[in-house]
Amino acid sequence: MFNTSLKQLSTQLAEKKISSIELTTEFLKRIKQSNPEYNAFVTVNEDISLAQAKAADQMIAAGNAQPLTGIPIAQKDIFCAKGWLTTCGSKMLANFVSPYDAGVIERFNQAGAVNIGKTNMDEFAMGSSNETSYYGIVKNPWDTAAVPGGSSGGAACAVAARLAPAATGTDTGGSIRQPAALCGISGIKPTYGLVSRYGMIAFASSLDQGGPMAKSAEDLALLLNVMVGFDPRDSTSLQREAEDYARDLEKPLAGLRIGLPKEYFAEGMSSDVARAIEAALNEYRKLGAQTVDVSLPNASLSIPVYYVLAPAEASSNLSRFDGVRYGHRAASYTDLADMYRKSRAQGFGAEVKRRILIGTYVLSHGYYDAYYLKAQKLRRLIAQDFAQAYEQCDVIMGPTTPTVAFNLGEKSGDPIQMYLSDIYTSAANLTGMPAMSIPIGFGDKNRPIGLHIIGNYFKEAQMLNVAHQYQQVTDWHLRSPV
Amino acid sequence: MQWEIVIGLEVHTQLSTQSKIFSGAATAYGAPPNTQACVIDLALPGVLPVLNQGAVERAIKFGLSVGAKINSPSIFARKNYFYPDLPKGYQISQYESPVVQGGSITIQVDGTEKTVRLTRAHLEEDAGKSLHEDFHGMSGIDLNRAGTPLLEIVSEPDMRSSAEAVAYAKTLHGLVRWIGICDGNMQEGSFRCDANVSVRPLGTDKLGTRCEIKNLNSFRFLEKAIDYEARRQIEILEDGGTIRQETRLYDANKDETRTMRSKEDANDYRYFPDPDLLPLEISARWIDQIRSALPELPQARCNRYITGFALPAYDASVLTASRETADYFEAMAQELPEHAKLCANWIMGDVNGQLNKDGIDIGDCPVSPAQLAALLKRINDGTISGKAAKTVFDSMWQGELDRNADAIIEAKGLKQISDDSAIEKIVDQVLAANAQQVADYRSGKEKAFNSLIGQIMKATQGKANPAQVNAILKKKLDQ
Numbered sequence: 001m002f003n004t005s006l007k008q009l010s011t012q013l014a015e016k017k018i019s020s021i022e023l024t025t026e027f028l029k030r031i032k033q034s035n036p037e038y039n040a041f042v043t044v045n046e047d048i049s050l051a052q053a054k055a056a057d058q059m060i061a062a063g064n065a066q067p068l069t070g071i072p073i074a075q076k077d078i079f080c081a082k083g084w085l086t087t088c089g090s091k092m093l094a095n096f097v098s099p100y101d102a103g104v105i106e107r108f109n110q111a112g113a114v115n116i117g118k119t120n121m122d123e124f125a126m127g128s129s130n131e132t133s134y135y136g137i138v139k140n141p142w143d144t145a146a147v148p149g150g151s152s153g154g155a156a157c158a159v160a161a162r163l164a165p166a167a168t169g170t171d172t173g174g175s176i177r178q179p180a181a182l183c184g185i186s187g188i189k190p191t192y193g194l195v196s197r198y199g200m201i202a203f204a205s206s207l208d209q210g211g212p213m214a215k216s217a218e219d220l221a222l223l224l225n226v227m228v229g230f231d232p233r234d235s236t237s238l239q240r241e242a243e244d245y246a247r248d249l250e251k252p253l254a255g256l257r258i259g260l261p262k263e264y265f266a267e268g269m270s271s272d273v274a275r276a277i278e279a280a281l282n283e284y285r286k287l288g289a290q291t292v293d294v295s296l297p298n299a300s301l302s303i304p305v306y307y308v309l310a311p312a313e314a315s316s317n318l319s320r321f322d323g324v325r326y327g328h329r330a331a332s333y334t335d336l337a338d339m340y341r342k343s344r345a346q347g348f349g350a351e352v353k354r355r356i357l358i359g360t361y362v363l364s365h366g367y368y369d370a371y372y373l374k375a376q377k378l379r380r381l382i383a384q385d386f387a388q389a390y391e392q393c394d395v396i397m398g399p400t401t402p403t404v405a406f407n408l409g410e411k412s413g414d415p416i417q418m419y420l421s422d423i424y425t426s427a428a429n430l431t432g433m434p435a436m437s438i439p440i441g442f443g444d445k446n447r448p449i450g451l452h453i454i455g456n457y458f459k460e461a462q463m464l465n466v467a468h469q470y471q472q473v474t475d476w477h478l479r480s481p482v
Numbered sequence: 483m484q485w486e487i488v489i490g491l492e493v494h495t496q497l498s499t500q501s502k503i504f505s506g507a508a509t510a511y512g513a514p515p516n517t518q519a520c521v522i523d524l525a526l527p528g529v530l531p532v533l534n535q536g537a538v539e540r541a542i543k544f545g546l547s548v549g550a551k552i553n554s555p556s557i558f559a560r561k562n563y564f565y566p567d568l569p570k571g572y573q574i575s576q577y578e579s580p581v582v583q584g585g586s587i588t589i590q591v592d593g594t595e596k597t598v599r600l601t602r603a604h605l606e607e608d609a610g611k612s613l614h615e616d617f618h619g620m621s622g623i624d625l626n627r628a629g630t631p632l633l634e635i636v637s638e639p640d641m642r643s644s645a646e647a648v649a650y651a652k653t654l655h656g657l658v659r660w661i662g663i664c665d666g667n668m669q670e671g672s673f674r675c676d677a678n679v680s681v682r683p684l685g686t687d688k689l690g691t692r693c694e695i696k697n698l699n700s701f702r703f704l705e706k707a708i709d710y711e712a713r714r715q716i717e718i719l720e721d722g723g724t725i726r727q728e729t730r731l732y733d734a735n736k737d738e739t740r741t742m743r744s745k746e747d748a749n750d751y752r753y754f755p756d757p758d759l760l761p762l763e764i765s766a767r768w769i770d771q772i773r774s775a776l777p778e779l780p781q782a783r784c785n786r787y788i789t790g791f792a793l794p795a796y797d798a799s800v801l802t803a804s805r806e807t808a809d810y811f812e813a814m815a816q817e818l819p820e821h822a823k824l825c826a827n828w829i830m831g832d833v834n835g836q837l838n839k840d841g842i843d844i845g846d847c848p849v850s851p852a853q854l855a856a857l858l859k860r861i862n863d864g865t866i867s868g869k870a871a872k873t874v875f876d877s878m879w880q881g882e883l884d885r886n887a888d889a890i891i892e893a894k895g896l897k898q899i900s901d902d903s904a905i906e907k908i909v910d911q912v913l914a915a916n917a918q919q920v921a922d923y924r925s926g927k928e929k930a931f932n933s934l935i936g937q938i939m940k941a942t943q944g945k946a947n948p949a950q951v952n953a954i955l956k957k958k959l960d961q
Binding site: 079080086088093096098099100102197198199200201202204205206232233234235236312313315316318319320321322324325326336340360363364365368372 | 623
């Protein structure tokens with residue numbers, strides 16, 4: 001049951017071969033067994049999950065089922081869900097029970113999906129290893145000495161370890177794709193503006209985008225069909241005609257032009273990753289695709305630009321966590337300034353503080369032009385690079401990460417090394433383009449490797465087609481560590 | 483040395499939208515604390531702002547009324563600082579590219595016209611309120627006001643006296659109410675002024691160091707605070723000192739300003755474009771729609787009253803201080819087109835007097851323009867005297883006889899005696915009874931004439947038409 005695709009689960013539920021209660025109970029059982037080791041979930045609430053499952057079974061019985069009705073979904077703890085503890089991986093929100101539902105949660109609820117629990121994550125989504133979570137590290141189910149990636153590390157672990165059929169993530173610089181790659185699952189960050197950010201706790205507003213994480217591209221398509229949609233409560237949400245992201249899955253790939261940016265195949269990529277990418281590209285050539293060399297001359301600027309803009313926005317977004325209205329407040333303080341200082345000093349972890357400091361600095365009087373404004377200009381140059389590349393190709397491919405999962409603790413003392421994990425992924429956030437990662441094999445220490453597929457704006461259906469066709473001729477996505 | 487005072491004003495006007503600028507919560511004043519603060523106003527994790535188009539429309543309305551440029555795109559920016567009644571830790575405001583850029587306002591001071599240039603007017607959200615009383619050793623936070631839409635209107639330093647500053651503030655106050663974007667209620671904080679004051683030697687161009695006086699919520703305080711502050715600065719400079727740039731507060735009880743914070747303590751607000759709000763595109767079509775729906779503006783009406791109704795400039799400016807007053811006047815003037823000045827006198831005199839006494843606005847005036855016009859017609863056609871008209875007006879104010887002037891005149895017997903033969907008869911009687919005074923008058927004592935008039939009016943209980951009495955008496959005495 002736990003290896004079954006969403007489409008099959010949906011059919012079995014519709015044909016009443018299983019009930020949502022059975023399915024939910026099974027996954028709750030698996031979580032109970034394995035979570036003490038993996039720590040993928042921060043909160044599990046059996047009562048709410050089972051009540052939702054019961055309601056889903058009634059929907060199915062009444063003939064009102066939609067494709068995801070009754071299917072358990074693990075929700076990243078960045079999404080506010082009514083009645084659920086919503087911590088965002090931080091001590092700051094250790095006591096925050098959300099009184100409202102995020103747009104994404106609402107859409108899953110309306111689809112009749114079951115919230116199976118809230119997944120662990122790097123604190124406020126700031127991290128690439130899930131080691132900055134106040135709620136403890138998450139282990140990579142393929143190798144418990146390795147990190148699962150981050151910030152959606154709990155979600156990636158939950159799907160890989162089959163603790164949930166699918167999960168949600170959010171991606172500000174690679175936070176869906178990097179953990180998906182490191183845990184050997186599929187994940188997609190849609191075009192900025194497709195998935196509502198309402199109720200998704202903001203890290204860097206102009207970069208944050210929610211998206212699904214699952215076992216296969218086909219599953220991702222079904223999840224996107226639920227997650228994507230205009231939300232008037234989010235001013236950056238796009239009003240577009242609804243589309244079926246599964247519509248092109250079966251299209252043959254003959255004639256597909258795959259762009260290979262020379263900058264992504266330069267030094268920095270480890271040899272095991274390079275070998276796996278080459279093998280995957282050969283599969284694509286066999287499927288009738290052709291590869292073309294393209295160039296993204298400003299690719300190397302992505303990380304510096306990202307680490308100016310994301311902290312700048314974060315420093316302001318995190319100001320609301322001041323201990324005044326909710327969240328952590330220091331037990332004792334002498335005056336207002338002291339209350340702010342102590343509450344925030346105690347409530348935030350080191351990485352969050354580092355980024356608030358960087359962000360505050362780059363926005364400061366006298367530095368704004370040199371950092372923030374300059375970074376915004378470079379951001380446009382990076383987008384121009386991609387626009388030019390797409391004149392020669394349909395999708396761009398490369399590695400999702402330079403190496404397989406690193407060991408727990410290996411980079412946590414070296415922020416620069418940690419930041420370089422996002423070297424291939426952050427450009428898609430800066431440009432707002434859709435990008436995904438799919439598993440394509442194993443490298444060093446038998447740890448998973450991901451292929452990064454970047455598409456032009458709103459080309460999700462095509463990218464899912466590209467991923468799905470590969471998954472029809474390979475079985476990496478079916479491999480599981482359990 | 484002669485000093486010149488230089489003043490610029492920043493006025494926060496609360497826009498009259500039903501809901502807040504970035505949330506759907508109500509803006510009504512006076513609700514129990516925190517009952518008008520939704521998850522967005524409380525800045526819960528994950529919430530996002532959505533711009534209220536009504537606030538933008540009002541800002542555009544204002545811009546068009548002062549001949550300003552409407553910027554498109556217009557950008558919202560975050561102004562970052564920590565304060566307990568600022569829930570997000572930043573205020574959404576505008577920095578570069580405000581909705582309204584430039585424009586000007588014409589003011590009248592002592593009969594002279596002057597133009598004050600505007601720098602800009604930008605949209606922003608109000609903060610909540612900190613309540614330091616009633617809580618032992620703690621502060622209370624009321625977020626009802628948080629997110630209330632404000633238009634901050636910034637002038638150039640074009641004013642040279644507190645009188646000019648007050649005239650500007652009053653004209654602006656009249657304008658925002660006139661175009662219906664702000665209720666102008668100063669007690670409730672709907673119209674708040676900050677004054678930037680500096681002084682310089684008369685005849686020099688370089689601006690002196692300025693101090694900003696915050697939160698002046700009455701025209702009187704505005705005037706007194708500026709006067710005090712200018713005096714303070716001049717004294718320091720004359721003693722050889724220098725002015726420190728700072729923000730000051732006006733203490734009305736002591737009638738003085740005092741330091742709130744110096745420039746060195748000023749926050750670095752770290753303004754940057756709010757990534758939650760897209761640049762605001764304002765189409766030419768939208769601007770045209772708003773322009774075509776604009777009412778005739780006070781300045782235009784004022785000019786029309788001067789040229790069309792031949793009113794003195796002073797009367798015209800008083801009548802156009804508020805749209806309700808102007809509308810009242812115009813409704814009356816329609817009934818009495820040849821007697822606009824009489825209408826103006828009555829509105830500025832008796833009507834305003836009664837309104838002030840009862841503490842009500844002209845919009846709620848118990849006597850309608852038509853009712854008052856009906857009364858004035860009776861003065862014009864000689865039915866009653868001006869003095870009797872005041873008696874009728876008082877009765878109308880009290881609501882007697884459905885405020886029907888004719889009915890009141892009838893009931894009170896206030897009709898004038900305008901029949902020449904009737905008046906002649908009474909004049910003859912009075913002359914016969916006062917031979918001495920007649921003789922006095924004829925021997926050149928002019929005062930005797932008035933005494934005789936008094937006798938005649940007394941005999942008619944004041945009802946005789948004074949003009950006729952005058953003419954007939956004169957004729958009889960000169961015979």
